[in-house]
Amino acid sequence: MTDTIMEHAAPDLHKGESLVEMEGVGKAYGAIRALEGVNLRVGAGEVTCVLGDNGAGKSTLIKIISGLHAHSEGTLKVDGKERHFGSPRESLEAGIATVYQDLAVVGLMEVWRNFFLGSEIRKGRYPMAPLDIKAMREIADQELQKMGIYVKDINQPIGTLSGGQRQCVAIARAVYFGARVLILDEPTAALGVKQSGVVLKYTAAARDAGLGVVFITHNPHHAYLVGDHFIILKLGRRVLDKKRSEVTLEELTAEMAGGQELAELSHELKR
Amino acid sequence: MSSSVATQPSAPPASAPPARQPRSLVTRVLARPEVGALAAAIVIFLFFYAVAPTFRSLPAASTYLYASSTIGIVAVGVALLMIGGEFDLSSGVAVTTAALTAAMLSFQFSLNVWAGVFISLAVALAVGFINGYLVVRTGIPSFLVTLSTFFILQGLNLGVTKLVTGAVATPNINQLDGFASAKAVFASDIDLGIITLKVTVLWWILFVAVGTWVLLRTRVGNWIFASGGNEASARAVGVPVRKVKIGLFMGVAFLAWFLGMHLLMNFSTVQAGIGVGNEFVYIIAAVVGGALLTGGYGSAVGSALGALIFGMTTQGIVFAGWDPNWFKTFLGVMLLAAVMVNLYIKNYAARRK
Ligand SMILES: Nc1ncnc2c1ncn2[C@@H]1O[C@H](COP(=O)(O)OP(=O)(O)OP(=O)(O)O)[C@@H](O)[C@H]1O
Numbered sequence: 363m364t365d366t367i368m369e370h371a372a373p374d375l376h377k378g379e380s381l382v383e384m385e386g387v388g389k390a391y392g393a394i395r396a397l398e399g400v401n402l403r404v405g406a407g408e409v410t411c412v413l414g415d416n417g418a419g420k421s422t423l424i425k426i427i428s429g430l431h432a433h434s435e436g437t438l439k440v441d442g443k444e445r446h447f448g449s450p451r452e453s454l455e456a457g458i459a460t461v462y463q464d465l466a467v468v469g470l471m472e473v474w475r476n477f478f479l480g481s482e483i484r485k486g487r488y489p490m491a492p493l494d495i496k497a498m499r500e501i502a503d504q505e506l507q508k509m510g511i512y513v514k515d516i517n518q519p520i521g522t523l524s525g526g527q528r529q530c531v532a533i534a535r536a537v538y539f540g541a542r543v544l545i546l547d548e549p550t551a552a553l554g555v556k557q558s559g560v561v562l563k564y565t566a567a568a569r570d571a572g573l574g575v576v577f578i579t580h581n582p583h584h585a586y587l588v589g590d591h592f593i594i595l596k597l598g599r600r601v602l603d604k605k606r607s608e609v610t611l612e613e614l615t616a617e618m619a620g621g622q623e624l625a626e627l628s629h630e631l632k633r
Numbered sequence: 634m635s636s637s638v639a640t641q642p643s644a645p646p647a648s649a650p651p652a653r654q655p656r657s658l659v660t661r662v663l664a665r666p667e668v669g670a671l672a673a674a675i676v677i678f679l680f681f682y683a684v685a686p687t688f689r690s691l692p693a694a695s696t697y698l699y700a701s702s703t704i705g706i707v708a709v710g711v712a713l714l715m716i717g718g719e720f721d722l723s724s725g726v727a728v729t730t731a732a733l734t735a736a737m738l739s740f741q742f743s744l745n746v747w748a749g750v751f752i753s754l755a756v757a758l759a760v761g762f763i764n765g766y767l768v769v770r771t772g773i774p775s776f777l778v779t780l781s782t783f784f785i786l787q788g789l790n791l792g793v794t795k796l797v798t799g800a801v802a803t804p805n806i807n808q809l810d811g812f813a814s815a816k817a818v819f820a821s822d823i824d825l826g827i828i829t830l831k832v833t834v835l836w837w838i839l840f841v842a843v844g845t846w847v848l849l850r851t852r853v854g855n856w857i858f859a860s861g862g863n864e865a866s867a868r869a870v871g872v873p874v875r876k877v878k879i880g881l882f883m884g885v886a887f888l889a890w891f892l893g894m895h896l897l898m899n900f901s902t903v904q905a906g907i908g909v910g911n912e913f914v915y916i917i918a919a920v921v922g923g924a925l926l927t928g929g930y931g932s933a934v935g936s937a938l939g940a941l942i943f944g945m946t947t948q949g950i951v952f953a954g955w956d957p958n959w960f961k962t963f964l965g966v967m968l969l970a971a972v973m974v975n976l977y978i979k980n981y982a983a984r985r986k
């Protein structure tokens with residue numbers, strides 16, 4: 363399952379080196395301040411988990427890194443250089459790939475077309491050059507086999523795969539095309555226990571291959587299984603920022619559940 | 634769960650991966666967007682063949698193929714646009730705008746007809762670009778943007794024509810330089826020995842072939858399906874969705890211009906009020922041909938079959954000697970049936986197997 367990742371991971375990644383650094387990053391949607399003063403570092407071979415309640419600003423944070431929205435304050439550095447992404451393409455070219463829970467694939471398109479979407483193999487470089495359909499089918503087929511995703515037919519619409527399989531295809535695609543930083547937005551949110559396990563294993567494999575991973579989730583248990591660093595957001599601000607060695611699963615869970623607020627609530631509701 | 638994730642190696646059995654089972658031929662054929670339209674076209678052909686003796690002759694075939702081509706040329710572009718997830722309600726009047734622009738410019742300035750033809754092309758592409766740009770920039774649904782364009786163009790067609798010519802039709806341009814060659818390109822009759830076809834039929838076949846090639850065999854085609862099927866994920870993997878959509882609007886504009894040039898060269902004059910309502914005809918041809926209103930699914934060949942069904946029915950009703958008013962009723966039934974068949978096919982194609 364990890365063959366693909368090991369084979370295709372960028373060779374110039376060294377564990378621990380900073381791939382993405384954000385400092386004091388903020389973002390306002392008109393009058394709504396979705397994010398304020400957030401610092402975040404993604405190191406090669408590390409998983410940085412971002413946790414938070416609904417509306418905490420998690421998606422906003424990663425949309426800044428992946429180029430869907432530009433930040434309005436602070437600095438974003440990729441490989442040490444300051445960047446301000448104007449489109450997802452720019453971010454992709456910098457080696458940052460994002461996988462969204464619902465947005466990962468185009469359901470009605472064939473599995474192989476999805477695998478190569480945006481990075482199609484062509485038989486020439488001119489604008490209307492034909493696709494090399496045979497090669498793409500073969501590669502997609504092989505890569506999926508290596509990952510242990512058994513589809514009956516590589517030509518079937520990807521919507522016919524299970525949620526976990528689609529998620530894995532999307533991750534595998536990102537790695538296959540040489541991503542250095544992998545952003546996963548709630549990859550396990552809609553999955554059952556077993557399928558979540560597959561996605562988490564895949565996440566760990568990407569980390570072991572030296573990629574920097576940003577893992578967004580509501581679930582502190584999932585985060586703690588793979589994370590090296592944890593950030594909890596609340597109403598757009600950081601309320602916790604700790605290394606794995608400095609925090610326990612219980613603390614994470616308590617903080618996610620509301621920490622002090624929960625203690626007060628339990629006091630109020632005492633019977 | 635935690636232990637299984639932390640300790641067990643990867644899940645897939647290393648030994649015997651289940652063999653691939655390509656889907657059966659039936660499944661694959663039924664998953665094509667155009668099957669419904671193909672079946673309907675055959676049924677309608679056989680129906681008129683049975684009830685209207687004149688329908689069986691080759692000149693009749695020439696007539697309905699011509700009628701189909703004048704719908705099908707624009708419908709190809711409309712189908713691609715719909716696959717890309719957008720609508721164009723201005724395509725019907727854009728045909729007239731193109732024809733009027735070329736006619737009046739050539740006539741008023743005594744230009745070579747070809748000069749009018751190319752200036753008109755530039756104007757048409759600009760209108761298409763503006764449609765697309767407004768849609769992708771503002772995020773206003775294309776239904777509303779192009780409805781506005783529809784009214785603007787409809788008003789301009791009548792207003793400007795009246796202002797320039799003092800009438801509701803353009804002067805005859807058949808005495809101008811270049812008319813003969815322009816007519817040869819856009820509106821000649823081609824004698825194929827057994828049958829004489831309008832050249833638009835050949836252009837139509839060419840545009841459908843190009844549309845099919847682009848959709849299924851090029852990167853742009855992949856991007857069109859993805860832009861309509863799931864815009865956000867297409868964007869996330871680097872598909873230039875905005876450029877694709879603007880390009881699609883310009884494609885429709887180009888084909889509308891082409892049909893406008895045909896009408897102009899065929900009749901050498903244009904009525905300023907025509908074209909209204911045809912935008913729906915193109916959309917219906919695309920939908921009958923299997924394009925989903927929600928985008929992401931459809932085909933160029935399907936739009937051609939949709940146009941053919943249209944052409945055969947309008948002409949077939951005439952050949953059968955019936956009241957043409959029935960056509961509208963037929964149209965409504967056809968559209969409803971097509972939408973239901975498409976829904977069924979889409980669900981069938983996307984079902985987990
Ligand atoms: N495009 C937008 N325009 C205006 N406000 C927005 C936009 N996107 C997000 N917001 C607001 O920004 C805040 C943070 O939203 P965000 O999507 O980042 O939350 P999240 O942490 O990802 O939540 P969830 O767990 O529900 O996905 C919310 O208050 C939301 O309403």
Ligand SMILES: [Mg+2]
Nearest residue numbers: 420421422547
């Ligand atoms: Mg979110």
